[in-house]
Amino acid sequence: MTMRLFETTRRAVIAAAVGAAIWGFAAPAGAQTAERPFITVASTTSTEQSGLFKHLLPQFTGKTGIEVRVVAVGTGQALKIGERGDADLVFVHARSAEEDFVAKGFGVGRSDVMYNDFVLVGPKSDPAGVKGSRDAVKALQAIARKKAPFVSRGDDSGTHQAELDLWQRAALHPKADGNWYRETGSGMGPALNTAAAMDAYILADRGTWLSFKNRGDLTLLVEGDDRLFNQYGIILVNPARHAHVKEKEARTFINWVISPEGQAAIAAYRIEGEQLFFPNARRKGA
Amino acid sequence: MHARATILPLSLDRVTYARGGETLIDGISVTIGSSSRTVVLGPNGAGKSLLLRLCHGLVAPTDGAVRWAGADAFGRRDTAGRQAMVFQRPVLLRRSALANITYALALQGRLERGERDARAREALASVGLAHVAERPARVLSGGEQQRLAIARAAALEPDVLFLDEPTASLDPGASRAIEDAIRAIDAAGTKIIMTTHDLGQARRLAEEVLFLCRGRLMEHTPAGEFFEHPRTPQAAAFLRGDLVA
């Protein structure tokens, strides 16, 4: 009797293990041989986390049957993924790095897609008194004078590069200026979480800021400066370098994104009535 | 039955075992034939268990040699396969009583898969354990576990069976069952070499006695003679129940 129970248990365990294994093996294999074609896009956390892709991609897939798989990382890493050929196209926001990417032959045919802007966010108490200013550079100088806490992405992302550019225009080297300037080495969201916890100033892209939920005491302080302009571009990974790049499908996506239809879809994306991204493709086509 | 080919007799040639500067077995030379039940006696620490392990090949002597006369005829590997040992504390595998025996038979490799089950059931029946064949070995009582260990050894039909204090931790009833099993195995043609600290058991089972004291072989005599007229003062003292150092 006990023996039978033992045997039953033993068989159950073995059956469960084998079943799990078959289920497990079959599933990843199934995912690879997906019925419909797909492309892999290396993009930035700002586009993914703002919810733009969730709004945009179903429309594209519904029309063309091409699935779009987004790997959302910092702009620096996204370009690296493209360089190694691990994506079919990159969709990022760091103009000079993008042009460098094309110049080195890693990608072909960069197109402008849209822009949004960066905003300077900080605590409601605003110790540096920058609220309402339209001059981002002066605002940074005021923050540095007060040595008010400032959180930097510090991750070589597009936003980080834009922030460094502003400090340079302000002729300041905050990194060498004491511990009020903190580099978190993380994505936009985690950096905002840190800033909320520290009541610190931070430069954020508007899309992530609008969709960010854990704001704590943070509020929008500075916007509207031309120098806060944030251009997004899309680049096909060079098929001559990486033969496996799905050039046809990738070009279909690029052409749709910069087409009137795609551009209208981008413009239509809003959070709480506020438009996040402003299409500005010059409709050249990839 | 005793006529079948066997690896016996067993000869020990100045077998010595030393560890950490201490000589535990000291130059033992003896020849053990196939005809009688041999019981190794001696005070605690005399080296009885170690001697059995040296004979069985579980421990290699640091000096001297253990030789089986039939080794050449059977080959070295097969010589090991024609011996079995039952330990003081039975080591049973975490599977059924029956499976413990078929496992040993499979390792020995003498029987085909189909024949093992029948042989194992026979062995279980011979020690009165037929009714627990399917039960997990580890839930059996102490006495049943030791009988199972003996059945497992007997199923191998070895030429020689070593038993190291097989009843050391058992009550009298269980001990008697073990002694009956040992006699039956002997009757079936297997040479018995065992140790015990129970003089009554030694008198009941021994046909010849090896008496050890401090790693030395003091006597190798027929049992009757040993118990009536021990030749050495140490053996006499041991039989009187004196503490022998």
Added chain:
Amino acid sequence: MQGLDEALAAAWRLIVTGDTALVEIVALSLKVSLTAVFCAAVVGLPLGAVLALVRFPGRGPVIVVIDALMGLPPVVAGLFVYLLLSRAGPLGPYGLLFTPTAMVIAQTLLVIPIIAALTRQVVTDLWAEYCEQLTSLGAGRLRAVPTLLWDARSSLVTAILAGLGRAMAEVGAILVVGGNIDGVTRTMTTAIALETSKGDLPLALGLGIVLLVIVLAINAAAHMLGATARRAAG
């Protein structure tokens, strides 16, 4: 703490509504981690047993390395597999990066040292008990491997559960090699990381609670099976 209330409420909502996205994520997490643990057990159990029983040159260093690899940061394992599977890497032509298979490979590498190291310990102890008996029966050390693994099964379940715990909990490796692609390689832990970075802490914690419940259920089931087997096998 108002955050915890919200998290519990979020977890409750996720469970009762049977959110299809959540079901997919849970299913993928289980598939990836169970497959990885299965593969790791196939390699790690015999490896641990062989390390316990067989003496060979270099055995000491191998044991030290495996014990140390138990503490391998998942993200390092992830990077290693990333470089291996990347189109520019040696296994690039197979196109496995950013697929569940890549995640299985990374987690398998993470779990093997845990299962192997714990198995080695368990089998070493069991061998001390079985050594003379098995040698007497004629089982060499290699032949003893399957016997000891089977007899140590109830302890080894714990080793495998420890491996499963590591696989289910880690995010560093699968984030790097899977890419956290919505609907393709998004698992419980990468989803939690994503919601955290979006600042949706209640949803992140809610997902965390769901994960905890699943891991608890698996452990409870394994322990119940183990207890039944132990009671039966003695």
